[in-house]
Amino acid sequence: MFKKDVYIERRNRLREKMSGGLVLLPGNVDAPMNYPDNTYHFRQDSTFLYFFGINKPGLFGVIDVDEGTDMLFGNDVDIDDIIWMGPQPTLREQAAQVGVKCTDSFNEVYAYVNKALWQGRRVHFVPPYRANNRLLLKELLGIHTAKLPDYVSLELIKHVVDMRSVKDQYEIAEIEKACATGYEMHVTAMKMAKEGESEQKIAGIIEGIALGGGGGVSFPVILSQHGETLHNHDHSLKLKKGMLMLTDAGAETGMGYASDFTRTVPVGGKFTQKQKDIYEIVLAANNESTAMVKPGIRYLDVHLNAARVITSGLKDLGLIKGDVDEAVRHGAHALFMPHGLGHMMGLDVHDMEDYGQVYVGYDDETRPMERLGAAGLRLGRRLQEGFVLTNEPGIYFIPALIEKWKKDYINTQYINFDKVMEYADFGGIRLEDDLLVTAEGARILGKRLPITPDEVEETMRG
Amino acid sequence: MFKKDVYIERRNRLREKMSGGLVLLPGNVDAPMNYPDNTYHFRQDSTFLYFFGINKPGLFGVIDVDEGTDMLFGNDVDIDDIIWMGPQPTLREQAAQVGVKCTDSFNEVYAYVNKALWQGRRVHFVPPYRANNRLLLKELLGIHTAKLPDYVSLELIKHVVDMRSVKDQYEIAEIEKACATGYEMHVTAMKMAKEGESEQKIAGIIEGIALGGGGGVSFPVILSQHGETLHNHDHSLKLKKGMLMLTDAGAETGMGYASDFTRTVPVGGKFTQKQKDIYEIVLAANNESTAMVKPGIRYLDVHLNAARVITSGLKDLGLIKGDVDEAVRHGAHALFMPHGLGHMMGLDVHDMEDYGQVYVGYDDETRPMERLGAAGLRLGRRLQEGFVLTNEPGIYFIPALIEKWKKDYINTQYINFDKVMEYADFGGIRLEDDLLVTAEGARILGKRLPITPDEVEETMRG
Numbered sequence: 001m002f003k004k005d006v007y008i009e010r011r012n013r014l015r016e017k018m019s020g021g022l023v024l025l026p027g028n029v030d031a032p033m034n035y036p037d038n039t040y041h042f043r044q045d046s047t048f049l050y051f052f053g054i055n056k057p058g059l060f061g062v063i064d065v066d067e068g069t070d071m072l073f074g075n076d077v078d079i080d081d082i083i084w085m086g087p088q089p090t091l092r093e094q095a096a097q098v099g100v101k102c103t104d105s106f107n108e109v110y111a112y113v114n115k116a117l118w119q120g121r122r123v124h125f126v127p128p129y130r131a132n133n134r135l136l137l138k139e140l141l142g143i144h145t146a147k148l149p150d151y152v153s154l155e156l157i158k159h160v161v162d163m164r165s166v167k168d169q170y171e172i173a174e175i176e177k178a179c180a181t182g183y184e185m186h187v188t189a190m191k192m193a194k195e196g197e198s199e200q201k202i203a204g205i206i207e208g209i210a211l212g213g214g215g216g217v218s219f220p221v222i223l224s225q226h227g228e229t230l231h232n233h234d235h236s237l238k239l240k241k242g243m244l245m246l247t248d249a250g251a252e253t254g255m256g257y258a259s260d261f262t263r264t265v266p267v268g269g270k271f272t273q274k275q276k277d278i279y280e281i282v283l284a285a286n287n288e289s290t291a292m293v294k295p296g297i298r299y300l301d302v303h304l305n306a307a308r309v310i311t312s313g314l315k316d317l318g319l320i321k322g323d324v325d326e327a328v329r330h331g332a333h334a335l336f337m338p339h340g341l342g343h344m345m346g347l348d349v350h351d352m353e354d355y356g357q358v359y360v361g362y363d364d365e366t367r368p369m370e371r372l373g374a375a376g377l378r379l380g381r382r383l384q385e386g387f388v389l390t391n392e393p394g395i396y397f398i399p400a401l402i403e404k405w406k407k408d409y410i411n412t413q414y415i416n417f418d419k420v421m422e423y424a425d426f427g428g429i430r431l432e433d434d435l436l437v438t439a440e441g442a443r444i445l446g447k448r449l450p451i452t453p454d455e456v457e458e459t460m461r462g
Numbered sequence: 463m464f465k466k467d468v469y470i471e472r473r474n475r476l477r478e479k480m481s482g483g484l485v486l487l488p489g490n491v492d493a494p495m496n497y498p499d500n501t502y503h504f505r506q507d508s509t510f511l512y513f514f515g516i517n518k519p520g521l522f523g524v525i526d527v528d529e530g531t532d533m534l535f536g537n538d539v540d541i542d543d544i545i546w547m548g549p550q551p552t553l554r555e556q557a558a559q560v561g562v563k564c565t566d567s568f569n570e571v572y573a574y575v576n577k578a579l580w581q582g583r584r585v586h587f588v589p590p591y592r593a594n595n596r597l598l599l600k601e602l603l604g605i606h607t608a609k610l611p612d613y614v615s616l617e618l619i620k621h622v623v624d625m626r627s628v629k630d631q632y633e634i635a636e637i638e639k640a641c642a643t644g645y646e647m648h649v650t651a652m653k654m655a656k657e658g659e660s661e662q663k664i665a666g667i668i669e670g671i672a673l674g675g676g677g678g679v680s681f682p683v684i685l686s687q688h689g690e691t692l693h694n695h696d697h698s699l700k701l702k703k704g705m706l707m708l709t710d711a712g713a714e715t716g717m718g719y720a721s722d723f724t725r726t727v728p729v730g731g732k733f734t735q736k737q738k739d740i741y742e743i744v745l746a747a748n749n750e751s752t753a754m755v756k757p758g759i760r761y762l763d764v765h766l767n768a769a770r771v772i773t774s775g776l777k778d779l780g781l782i783k784g785d786v787d788e789a790v791r792h793g794a795h796a797l798f799m800p801h802g803l804g805h806m807m808g809l810d811v812h813d814m815e816d817y818g819q820v821y822v823g824y825d826d827e828t829r830p831m832e833r834l835g836a837a838g839l840r841l842g843r844r845l846q847e848g849f850v851l852t853n854e855p856g857i858y859f860i861p862a863l864i865e866k867w868k869k870d871y872i873n874t875q876y877i878n879f880d881k882v883m884e885y886a887d888f889g890g891i892r893l894e895d896d897l898l899v900t901a902e903g904a905r906i907l908g909k910r911l912p913i914t915p916d917e918v919e920e921t922m923r924g
Contacts, residue, residue: 400544
C-alpha cells in the first residue's frame with residue numbers, strides 16, 4: 001500500500017474538482033465460482049483502490065464533497081472468522097492506514113445515502129460492472145438495475161479519468177513491478193515452446209508465476225498457435241514445429257497495477273523465412289510507434305502510422321497492392337490488423353474501461369472513428385506526460401475474415417487475395433510493449449523482452 | 463465430455479423422479495474481475511454441467527417434466543466474435559452432442575417460462591449463488607431477489623442430491639484425473655518447502671499446475687505456516703525452518719470434477735519430535751477413518767471416532783485430561799479440531815453446497831448436531847456405495863480460540879491449558895485424502911500422496 005498521504009491527497013483533489021454532492025465508491029465482494037463460499041481470487045474495484053487503497057472485500061467508500069469528509073463502511077470479523085481466516089485488523093485500523101477517520105458498519109451506508117438523497121444532494125457513481133453492485137446501487141438509490149447506466153455521473157467519470165490517466169511515481173513503480181513478473185512469465189513461455197508441449201500447460205505455468213508474484217494475471221492468458229484469433233483462450237493444442245506461438249499475458253501486483261506484453265515465437269526455436277518476413281514488419285511498426293510517442297501527439301496518428309508501416313511491408317511482400325496511403329485511408333490494413341495499436345494501462349489492463357472507452361481514450365478534440373481499421377482503437381487522444389499505454393501492432397491471417405472480405409468484395413483493389421491465401425495457415429504475429437510517456441518521448445517499461453528474431457531464438461536456445 | 467447417452471439418461475431419470483413442472487437450469491456467464499470484458503476463468507454451474515454437459519457461458523437449460531422435452535437457450539457467435547474468439551460450434555451442434563434437439567436464442571427463454579407460468583405449471587429451480595442469476599430469475603419469475611430462497615424447489619434439490627451423490631464410472635474417472643493433478647501440485651509444494659522460499663510463490667506455482675491440467679484449482683489454495691488458520695489465504699510469509707507448512711489444495715478437470723488434498727510438512731524437510739508426536743495422532747485418525755468407511759455407516763460416527771483418536775492421543779501427550787469418551791461428548795476435542803471430518807466431493811469440492819449443506823450431508827435419519835465439535839461437520843449421514851468424500855482430520859493450536867476457551871471457562875475439566883500454551887506457536891496439522899465408498903469399504907482415490915513422516919521426508923529430500 002502507498003503511504004496514507006497519497007490517498008488523502010487524491011480524495012482532496014477529487015473533492016476540489018467536483019461541483020458538489022456525494023461520491024459513492026462501492027468496493028468489490030468475493031465472487032463465487034460454483035457455490036457461495038467457493039470464490040475466485042479477490043479483485044478489488046480499481047476506483048476504490050485508487051481512492052481508498054484497501055484490498056479487502058465488503059467495503060464501501062464515500063467521499064462527501066460538500067462536507068469535506070471521507071467515510072468507510074464495512075464489518076469487523078468475529079471469532080468464527082478468526083478460526084477460518086486468521087486475525088484481521090479492524091476496519092478502523094485499516095481506515096486509519098489510508099487516512100480515513102470515519103467508519104461504520106456496512107449496513108449504515110443505507111441510512112447515510114438515504115439521508116443525502118432526502119436532502120436533495122447529488123449522488124455520483126461510475127458504471128457498476130458486477131451484478132452484485134448493480135443490485136446494491138438499486139437498493140441504495142431506488143433505481144432499477146437496467147436504468148442505472150442513465151444515472152451514472154459523467155462529471156465524476158471525467159474528473160477521475162483526468163486524475164488516473166497521469167500516473168504518479170508510486171504507480172509507475174508498481175507498474176514496473178508488474179512488468180518484472182510479466183518478463184518472467186514470457187521468458188518462461190519462450191523456453192517451454194518446444195514441439196509436443198501443451199499450450200494449456202505453458203499457459204498454466206505462466207499464470208502460476210503471475211500468482212506467485214502476489215497479484216495474478218492482469219487478464220486471462222492468451223497463448224495459442226492460432227494467434228490469428230485475437231483473444232484466444234483455447235489452449236487445447238499441443239505445440240507443433242513450424243507453427244508460431246503467440247503469448248499475450250501480463251501480471252498484476254498485489255495492489256492491482258498491470259503489465260501487458262505480447263511476444264510471438266517459433267515453436268522449436270527457429271523462425272522460417274516466411275515467418276521472419278512478416279515478423280520484421282510487425283517489429284518495425286512497434287519500433288516506429290515507440291519512436292513517435294511523446295506528449296502532444298495523438299495516439300490515433302501513431303496508430304495510423306503503424307498501419308502505414310504494415311501496409312507498406314505487406315505491399316513489398318505482394319499481399320497488398322496500390323497506393324499505401326490510399327490503402328490505409330480505405331482501411332485495407334484492417335484485414336491484417338483488425339484491432340487498434342493500444343490502450344491505456346494502469347490499475348486496469350485496459351485502464352478505466354469500466355467507465356466507457358470513449359471517456360478514457362478520446363476527448364472533445366479527438367473522437368472515435370468509425371472507419372475500417374480505426375474503430376477498434378481504444379486510445380486515440382493526444383498523449384500527456386505520465387500516460388502509460390500499450391504499443392501492440394500485429395499482422396494476422398484470419399480465415400473467416402479473409403473469406404468475408406472476398407465474398408463481400410471489400411477493398412479488392414488493395415488486397416491480392418491469391419497471395420493472401422498462401423498465408424491461410426500462417427496464424428498471427430503481435431508484438432507488444434508497455435510505454436510511459438515522458439517529458440521528451442517514451443520509455444519502455446520494465447526490461448524489454450527479447451524482441452528481435454535473433455534475441456528470441458537466443459532466449460529459446462536456453 | 464461424456465457421451466451423450468449419459469446426459470439423456472440423467473435428464474430422463476430426473477424427469478421420472480419429479481412430480482411435474484418445468485426444471486430451470488441457468489448456466490453461468492463470465493464473471494467480470496475489474497471491468498465487464500476482463501473476466502475470471504469461466505466456471506460453469508455444476509448442476510447445468512451434470513444435466514447438460516456444455517462448458518460454455520451464456521446458456522439456459524430447461525427440462526420439461528410434463529412434455530418430456532429438453533431445451534437449450536443461447537446465442538450463436540457473429541463475425542466479430544470469430545475474430546476475437548475463433549470459430550465456435552453453433553448452439554445446435556453443441557446441443558446435439560449432449561442429446562438435446564430443441565434450441566432457441568437466449569431471449570426466448572422469457573417467453574417459454576412465461577407461458578408455463580401462465581398455464582399454472584410448477585417451476586423448479588435450485589438456489590442461485592451468483593448475483594446475475596438472481597437477477598435473471600427475478601426477471602423470469604417476477605420474484606424479488608431477496609425472496610428467491612423462499613421459492614426454491616426442495617423436490618428438485620432432493621432428487622438431484624440423490625442422483626449426484628452416487629458417482630458413476632465416468633465421474634469417478636474424472637475425479638481420478640483431478641487427483642492426478644492434485645498429486646503433482648502437492649509433491650511440487652513439498653519439494654519447494656525450503657527455508658527462505660515464499661509461500662506466495664509456492665501457492666502460485668501449484669495453482670499454475672492445476673491450470674495446466676485444464677481446469678484450475680477446485681478452491682483457492684490454502685498454503686501457510688499458520689495452518690491453525692483453517693482457510694488461510696494469506697501467503698505473505700517466507701518459509702522458516704522449524705515451521706510446518708500446511709497445504710490444502712486440489713484441482714478441477716476441464717469438466718469440473720474436483721480433488722482436495724491436505725498435507726503438512728516441516729519446512730526444510732525434517733520433523734521435530736514435538737511435531738511428529740502431533741502428526742502421528744492426526745495420521746492415526748486419518749487411517750482409522752478410512753478403515754471404518756463402508757456402505758451403511760454414518761459419517762457422523764466416523765467423525766466421532768476420529769475425535770476420540772485425537773482426544774486419546776492428546777491425552778497421552780498431557781494436553782487433555784479425564785475420560786476420553788466424556789471429553790468427546792463435551793466436545794473438548796473441538797478446541798483442537800474445530801471442523802468436521804469431511805464433506806462430499808464431486809462436481810464441486812464441497813459437493814452441491816449451493817443447495818444447502820443440510821440436504822447433502824444429512825437426511826431424515828441423521829440430523830445436524832449443534833453440539834460443540836460436531837456443528838462444523840458437513841457430512842453426517844449414512845454412506846452409500848458410490849459416494850465420494852474427504853477424510854481430513856486435523857489438530858490446530860489457534861491462539862484466539864484457546865484464549866476464548868480459557869476466558870469463558872469452556873471444558874476446563876478436560877483441557878490442560880498450561881500444557882496447551884507450550885504449543886502456542888505450533889501452528890496446525892491436517893491430513894486429507896479423498897475416498898470412494900466401495901461395496902465393501904473405501905478406496906483412496908488417486909495415488910496416495912506421501913503421508914507417513916518417513917515418506918514425507920523422503921519426498922522432500924528430492
